[in-house]
Amino acid sequence: QVHLVESGGGLVQPGDSLTLSCAASGRASSVPVMGWFRQVLGKEREFVAAIRWTVSTVADSVKGRFTISREYANNTIYLRMNNLEYEDTAVYFCAARRASDIQRTTSLYDYWGQGTQVTVSS
16 A cells, blocks of 8 residues: 655645645555646646656646656655746645556556645736
């Protein structure tokens, strides 16, 4: 079992930056792929970014603004979000996958955190 806890969400203004963290506990070594998804109330959860070792991928909607990274020493991943836009407002979820290939589909992830709210507002 893997337990994921997100942190770092908050209220920011357009153009600001924010870094989300997700700490994995339990059998963290069993989840080579970790990632971020986001969800707006009433809409489907969407892929944001994922990482396995040094290989990462991000959604086109955030490319050039968001960066995902992972610290294996403390089983934590980060999502650095720059130049935030109103459309980035959502609940951001951390996810982990037991298989070793990076995927963008929510149903292919095995573990989920509770989410952290990011609100971009002036």
